[in-house]
Amino acid sequence: MSVEVGNTSRVFFREAICRAVGETLDAEPNAILMGQDVGAFGGSYKEFYGLFERFGPARVRDTPVAESAMVGLGVGAAAAGVRTLVSITYMDFVLLALDPLVNYAAKARFKTGGQIRVPMVVKVTAGAKGQGVAHSQSLESWLMSVPGLQVVAPSNVADAYGLMRSALQADGPVVYVDHKRLFPTSGLLSTLPHEVPFGLAVVSRPGRNATIVTHSYMVSVALAACEQLAVDGIDCEVIDLRSLAPLDLDTICTSVSKTGVLVTLEEGQVVCGVGAEIACRVQARLGPVKVSRLGAVPAPVSSNPVLEAASLPDAARVADAVRHLTTEGK
Amino acid sequence: MLYKLLLPGPIADLSEVRVLEWHGSPGTQFHAGDLVVELDTHKAVVEMRASSHIVLRKILIEPGDWQRVGEPLAIVSDSADEPLPERAEDLAQASATYEMV
Numbered sequence: 001m002s003v004e005v006g007n008t009s010r011v012f013f014r015e016a017i018c019r020a021v022g023e024t025l026d027a028e029p030n031a032i033l034m035g036q037d038v039g040a041f042g043g044s045y046k047e048f049y050g051l052f053e054r055f056g057p058a059r060v061r062d063t064p065v066a067e068s069a070m071v072g073l074g075v076g077a078a079a080a081g082v083r084t085l086v087s088i089t090y091m092d093f094v095l096l097a098l099d100p101l102v103n104y105a106a107k108a109r110f111k112t113g114g115q116i117r118v119p120m121v122v123k124v125t126a127g128a129k130g131q132g133v134a135h136s137q138s139l140e141s142w143l144m145s146v147p148g149l150q151v152v153a154p155s156n157v158a159d160a161y162g163l164m165r166s167a168l169q170a171d172g173p174v175v176y177v178d179h180k181r182l183f184p185t186s187g188l189l190s191t192l193p194h195e196v197p198f199g200l201a202v203v204s205r206p207g208r209n210a211t212i213v214t215h216s217y218m219v220s221v222a223l224a225a226c227e228q229l230a231v232d233g234i235d236c237e238v239i240d241l242r243s244l245a246p247l248d249l250d251t252i253c254t255s256v257s258k259t260g261v262l263v264t265l266e267e268g269q270v271v272c273g274v275g276a277e278i279a280c281r282v283q284a285r286l287g288p289v290k291v292s293r294l295g296a297v298p299a300p301v302s303s304n305p306v307l308e309a310a311s312l313p314d315a316a317r318v319a320d321a322v323r324h325l326t327t328e329g330k
Numbered sequence: 331m332l333y334k335l336l337l338p339g340p341i342a343d344l345s346e347v348r349v350l351e352w353h354g355s356p357g358t359q360f361h362a363g364d365l366v367v368e369l370d371t372h373k374a375v376v377e378m379r380a381s382s383h384i385v386l387r388k389i390l391i392e393p394g395d396w397q398r399v400g401e402p403l404a405i406v407s408d409s410a411d412e413p414l415p416e417r418a419e420d421l422a423q424a425s426a427t428y429e430m431v
Binding site for chain 2: 013014045046181183184185186
């Protein structure tokens with residue numbers, strides 16, 4: 001189907017997810033997928049295209065618009081030994097499913113002394129792309145603090161596949177956060193099955209003068225900012241977290257000890273955000289460093305495209321923040 | 331007359347798509363409304379249809395290969411007997427463009 005370059009082929013973001021899910025449904029005859037429009041429609045972003053035809057309606061199940069019931073059912077099925085992927089198209093609506101996710105899925109292992117595991121993945125799509133206040137949020141920091149919950153967020157095709165493979169092998173609940181603006185992207189993917197382990201960040205761009213720690217779609221924003229900064233002779237390192245819980249503090253600290261400057265970048269809110277956690281933990285380990293936390297302005301994401309763009313970090317704002325920190329005191 | 335059969339655009343958010351299937355081979359005649367080629371995009375399979383009578387002469391992008399929006403997918407002509415340049419660069423000179431619907 002795709003151009004093969006060595007042992008890789010070029011695929012759309014949605015196809016990377018689909019392949020990982022399809023391989024799991026193939027390998028585990030018990031495993032199921034459920035969510036709104038995951039069946040004959042093939043998923044809201046066609047990320048499950050063809051799975052309904054391959055695995056049938058008993059294993060690829062369309063559900064009503066009832067997120068609490070979907071995740072509740074998923075927790076029960078997973079606890080009974082049925083590996084379950086629940087798809088919630090917009091991350092905003094994971095709020096409706098917080099009770100089964102937080103109070104049941106995440107706590108089951110602790111409550112039962114490890115006797116009950118919940119191998120469930122909740123896949124959600126975050127990010128702003130013209131869909132207004134209740135279909136645009138990036139709420140991953142809300143979930144990072146829940147003991148027992150793992151949270152991952154790919155920024156590219158290869159990680160979309162590898163993190164989904166890992167998520168579908170985990171024995172506890174995982175929230176897999178993708179992003180609306182990643183679906184038009186494509187990239188090279190190894191044709192051999194493989195996983196991206198949780199808790200392992202990656203250096204997307206090496207640099208000497210500042211560290212930008214980010215995840216998901218904001219990785220591309222950070223890399224664009226680096227191009228602007230390179231013109232001024234400022235050489236930035238970009239760390240793609242990939243996994244928010246567990247968090248790879250070692251990779252972050254190795255970078256910040258070298259650059260002495262930490263900029264955290266996320267599309268969600270700054271208050272109690274991913275960056276707040278990172279800034280605190282980095283300084284607990286390394287002592288004071290220059291820090292700037294970037295994220296959305298404290299307002300709902302607007303339906304107005306001009307206001308939407310104004311409310312979110314972009315390359316120019318990231319570059320400004322880095323310039324400010326790196327030239328401070330000089 | 332020879333034409334470059336273009337991948338129409340712009341397509342929102344997208345710079346490149348993949349050819350899924352050609353519904354003909356060199357020599358196939360298409361009439362207005364006939365399905366010429368199916369494309370894989372980030373959202374769906376998109377059908378491209380002929381907007382008038384044309385003859386498919388040479389496929390430039392094979393199934394599974396990618397092309398940028400606005401670039402040629404194939405060479406087509408008004409009639410089947412128009413001579414086709416052998417050299418790729420001469421084909422690329424085919425200045426007229428043909429847009430599908």
